[in-house]
Every structure is written in C-alpha cells, then in structure tokens.
Amino acid sequence: MGISPSKRVKSSLSNSPEFDSACNSTFSHCLSLTEHGFDGVFPFQLATASDHLYQTLHDDAAPHPLVLKWVSSPPTRSQVDSALRAVTRSDSDSETTLRSPQFKQWAVELFAGAVVANARKDLMVRVPIGVAGIAGLGAASRSGKDLVGTAIGVYALGVAAAVYLGLQ
Template sequence: MGLSASKRVCRALRDSPAFNSTCDSVYEDCLALAQHAFPGVRPYQLASASDRLHHSLSTEIPLIRKWVPSPPTRSQVDTAFESVARRFGQGGEDITLGSEEFKAFAVELFGGAVVSGAGRAILQRVPVAVAGIAGIGVATRSGREVVGAVIGVYALGVATSVYLSLAP
C-alpha cells in the first residue's frame, strides 16, 4: 500500500490549495485579533484557531468532513503544538508560530485527527461484523477455519476500504 496512512493524509493536506488558503486566512485572523502585538501566533490562540480551521476546512475538504466531525480537542491541539515546537526547535516561554510553523501545526493537528477518526471507524465496524459472521458460522455449523478465514477477509477489507478512503 505504500505510504502509511498518516503520511498519506498529511501529504494530501499539504498539497491542498484550500487547506493552505484556509491556514493563511486563519493565521492572519490570529495576528489581527492580537493586534499584531506578536510576530506570529501564540500558543494561547491555537485552540480557537483550530476551531476556526475546522469550521472552514470541514466545508472544503472531504477528508476533514468525513473523518473529523467535531473540532479537535484541547489535548490534540496541545500535542500537535508540542510536536511542531520540537520540530522547529522552539522552546521557552516566548514561543510564536510563524506562517510556516502554523501550517505545520495545522497539518499535524488535522492529519492526526483524520487518522484517529479512521481508526475509530475500523474499531466500530469490525467487532459488530465479526460477531455476526461468528453467529452465522455457528448457525450453519461451519468449521472454525472457514469462519476464521471469513472474519480475516472481512477485517482486511474494512481496513483497506478505510485506508483507500484517506486518498484525496
């Protein structure tokens, strides 16, 4: 299958003109709200920025619409911020995210949220179907090997379907 799911999603987001345009717009909004007092976006602005990003992106990007039904949580925002701060070597109390760092933050945040949503979908679909397949196997008195093979094929099919839906 090539790329991992998270790399595939992050690449799709980075390459999306709608994503880049929305990031630029929200970045400029953050600067304006802070009255350009800082050279970039401060960490305390990221939670509301992620809400605005989600609101705009969920109407423009099918991946976000399908896999991220609600704005990212504060925990997801903090994790994405820490990852970007480490990657760009920022530390200390006076952290600000420039335009490129803000885009990297958004890719990290929404890439992780999409992959998490897809993972939840797999975890919701497979157990119910496995129980159904096992029940049919018991009712028809099929052998364990047959039931196990059908369950394996079904689980692989669901995982492949979700993985392929992560393509832009």
C-alpha cells in the same frame, strides 16, 4: 499498501489548496485578533485557531473532503497541545509565536492526527461488529471453523483496506 496512514494524510493535507487557503485565512484571523502587533500566533491562540480552521474546512464554499469525512467535531485541547509539542520539538530555539510556515505545519499535524484517530475508531467499531456477525452466521449454519475463520480474515482485511483507501 505502502505509505503509513498518517504520512498519507499529512501529504494529502499539505498538498491541498483548500487546506492551504484555510490555514492562511486562520493565520490572518489570529493576527487580526492581536491587531497585527506580532508576526505570529501565540500558543494560547491555538485552541481558537483550531476551531476557526475546523469551521473553515467544513465551510460550504471550500470543504476539505478528508476533514469533512473523518473529523466530526473540532480537535480537543489535548490534540491542539500535542500537535504544538510535535511542531516545536523539532525547533532548536523555542519561539513564543508560530510564524506562517510553522503554523501550517502545526495545522497539518493537528488535523492529520484527528483524521487518523477517527479512522482508527471507525475501524475498531466496524471490525468487531462484522466479525461477531460472521461468527454468529457460521455458528447458526454449522459451517466449518476454517470457512468462518477465512471469512472473518477476508472481512477484516477488506474493512482495513476500505478505511485506508478512504484516507486520500
């Protein structure tokens, strides 16, 4: 299948005009909260920025399909902090604020992580339920274990492929 799911999602978000617009809008919103007294967003503002970004990406005017499909609630504070650590870890000098490019990098990291985590959860729910159903049908019909094993493998591969392809 090629590229890893997180890289695929990050690429999709980075190249999306809707996501770019939402990031710019949220960055401007955060600057307005500090009355444009600073040239970036403070780490303590990121939870609010995350909620604002989520709302913007779910807005009827310009919804982002990946976020709409896979992120049913705003990212948690833990996810916000994890994305901040991932972005600031690569910087040699630790700034007190995130400027626009770094803010967008943080947003991509945050929402890519949320999308991939929710896709994994979906996969972990769908596969066992289907496997149990196939195994139950195989036992009820007294099918051979090779046939049931093959059916389970094909089903699991199909679900994994469907989830992976849904990350575009």
